[in-house]
Each structure stands twice: as structure tokens, then as C-alpha cells.
Amino acid sequence: MTPARTLDSTLAGCAIVIADECSTGDLDVLLSSRGATVRRAVVPSPGAAHGLGPAAIHAARGEVDAVIIVSVSAAGSWVDAADRADALESVRRRAASGRLLLVSVGAGVADRLRDAELRTAVSEHEHPTSSADRVIEHFVRGGAPSLPTDAGLVEVRSGGVVVDGVFVPLSRSAVALIDALATAGGRVISRAELGAALPGPQRTPHAVEAAVARLREALGQRVLVHTVVKRGYRLAVTET
Structure with a gap:
């Protein structure tokens, strides 16, 4: 990690x-x-x-x-x-x-x-x-889009993600996933939709699950990605 x-x-x-x-x-x-x-x-x-x-x-x-x-x-x-x-x-x-x-x-x-x-x-x-x-x-100073989440304010960058003022470096695949989830703004994203966001040819449901697992590992204790049973995944956006 x-x-x-x-x-x-x-x-x-x-x-x-x-x-x-x-x-x-x-x-x-x-x-x-x-x-x-x-x-x-x-x-x-x-x-x-x-x-x-x-x-x-x-x-x-x-x-x-x-x-x-x-x-x-x-x-x-x-x-x-x-x-x-x-x-x-x-x-x-x-x-x-x-x-x-x-x-x-x-x-x-x-x-x-x-x-x-x-x-x-x-x-x-x-x-x-x-x-x-x-x-x-x-x-x-607030020009880049950010979202309030259970782990703090989240901003996606090409090299990783800033969570509550801490930069977490991520792989390209992990950035693609978190970017797609952030763009959805808390909406549930299906495995097929996330697969389309992944770089490279491996876009199967299994590839998506493996990529999500690696993303969670890189994030450590920060719980940013929620699994929605039989539907897909969503960013842990705080309800406002």
C-alpha cells in the first residue's frame, strides 16, 4: 500500500x-x-x-x-x-x-x-x-470541484486524491475510478459504467472489483467507496 x-x-x-x-x-x-x-x-x-x-x-x-x-x-x-x-x-x-x-x-x-x-x-x-x-x-482556493464525504472534503487530481487536506497518490486506474464516482456526485455507478472508465482492455466486472479493492487499499482507513449490493458502487458523499 x-x-x-x-x-x-x-x-x-x-x-x-x-x-x-x-x-x-x-x-x-x-x-x-x-x-x-x-x-x-x-x-x-x-x-x-x-x-x-x-x-x-x-x-x-x-x-x-x-x-x-x-x-x-x-x-x-x-x-x-x-x-x-x-x-x-x-x-x-x-x-x-x-x-x-x-x-x-x-x-x-x-x-x-x-x-x-x-x-x-x-x-x-x-x-x-x-x-x-x-x-x-x-x-x-476553491476553483477545483470538491465534494463533502464521510472522510472529509474530497478533490480528485490526475495523480491521486486530496482527502481532508491530505494528498493520497493513486494509480491511473484508481484515479479513473474515483474520478467517475466523484463525477456521479454520490449516485450509484454500476460495474459496467465503472468498467467503461477504466484505462486499458480489462473492463470486466471482475476487473472492476479488483480495481476497487486496490483503490480501497490505497486509501487506507479512509472509507470513500461504498458497495451497493447488486447495483454497484458510490462515493461516500455526505448528505446535505
């Missing part, structure tokens, strides 16, 4: 993509120093569209928590790549829910994303701290 650790980094478990024309910058350092995993998608450059396509797919699947888009050309490349990968609608849904944060550096970038019906937060200044502040504001 992977031990939980106190959330000493505000962006622990967050995967962030920076779409820019250069491969390095201070923004990477600012975000990674807070615990985020950061990578750059450099545009425009040879092969850039190929690199953005997988990034868009990962964002649509919940494997990316934030995309920071630094220029109008990068915004156009991002939207086009998501469209070509048949991921644009999923990106729209995740951005609308707050589960995926899209940060536009400047009004021109924001306009390009809004033309594609993508919800975006705007960083008014090009200085890296402005974009970093927008990300921190989203994930630390």
Missing part, C-alpha cells in the same frame, strides 16, 4: 501542460516547486501538432489537470489538435466542470479558446507568477 503524505505542496498530484513557443521558462520552476508535474508542448515547431494531440487526449481523460496556453498560435494549435483527436468535446466538459483548468495568457488567447466554446481563466500579465497564481487560486 502506498502511504499517504501530508499535502505540503499545494499542487501535489497535478499534471500541468504549458503550450508555448519555447521549451523552458520560469513558470515551470514556479509550478514544480509547488509539487506539480510540468511538461511543455512547444508550438509552432516540427512535430508540434503530434505532441499536442496526445496532450489533448490526456486532458480529455483526466490525466492532465491544467493547460497554460501562452500565445494565440499555441491556442489555435491546441484547439486544432484536440479536434483532430476527437477530444474537444470531452475537454469542453472537463473545463466547464472545473476538473480541467485552461489558463489563457492574455485576452487574445482567451478569445481563441472561447471561440471554441472552452471555459478559460485569464492571466492578464505575461509574467510567470501571474499564470502560476491563477493555477494556485483554482486548486487551493
Whole structure:
């Protein structure tokens, strides 16, 4: 069982993509120093569209928590790549829910994303701290969706889950399960529905049961997943 650790980094478990024309910058350092995993998608450059396509797919699947888009050309490349990968609608849904944060550096970038019906937060200044502040504001000050549960407030991130202020790292399969359960908001999810959320080919009822067991083991004493006999599973959302 992977031990939980106190959330000493505000962006622990967050995967962030920076779409820019250069491969390095201070923004990477600012975000990674807070615990985020950061990578750059450099545009425009040879092969850039190929690199953005997988990034868009990962964002649509919940494997990316934030995309920071630094220029109008990068915004156009991002939207086009998501469209070509048949991921644009999923990106729209995740951005609308707050589960995926899209940060536009400047009004021109924001306009390009809004033309594609993508919800975006705007960083008014090009200085890296402005974009970093927008990300921190989203994930630390209530912008990211969270749910009250029997174990405390729960927020799903691509690398795990924050439960009552403690980050618990999880496998990709476990994140996919907890993400689906959190999206349902306490509604019972059948094994077939959860199987559809699992990555990879193993989506049988037995595979779902095994994945739920591993998720519970990783969560330790935190009881977040309830079994509903003959129906499926639900997140232990506190009744309000």
C-alpha cells in the first residue's frame, strides 16, 4: 500500500501542460516547486501538432489537470489538435466542470479558446507568477470541484486524491475510478459504467472489483467507496 503524505505542496498530484513557443521558462520552476508535474508542448515547431494531440487526449481523460496556453498560435494549435483527436468535446466538459483548468495568457488567447466554446481563466500579465497564481487560486482556493464525504472534503487530481487536506497518490486506474464516482456526485455507478472508465482492455466486472479493492487499499482507513449490493458502487458523499 502506498502511504499517504501530508499535502505540503499545494499542487501535489497535478499534471500541468504549458503550450508555448519555447521549451523552458520560469513558470515551470514556479509550478514544480509547488509539487506539480510540468511538461511543455512547444508550438509552432516540427512535430508540434503530434505532441499536442496526445496532450489533448490526456486532458480529455483526466490525466492532465491544467493547460497554460501562452500565445494565440499555441491556442489555435491546441484547439486544432484536440479536434483532430476527437477530444474537444470531452475537454469542453472537463473545463466547464472545473476538473480541467485552461489558463489563457492574455485576452487574445482567451478569445481563441472561447471561440471554441472552452471555459478559460485569464492571466492578464505575461509574467510567470501571474499564470502560476491563477493555477494556485483554482486548486487551493476553491476553483477545483470538491465534494463533502464521510472522510472529509474530497478533490480528485490526475495523480491521486486530496482527502481532508491530505494528498493520497493513486494509480491511473484508481484515479479513473474515483474520478467517475466523484463525477456521479454520490449516485450509484454500476460495474459496467465503472468498467467503461477504466484505462486499458480489462473492463470486466471482475476487473472492476479488483480495481476497487486496490483503490480501497490505497486509501487506507479512509472509507470513500461504498458497495451497493447488486447495483454497484458510490462515493461516500455526505448528505446535505
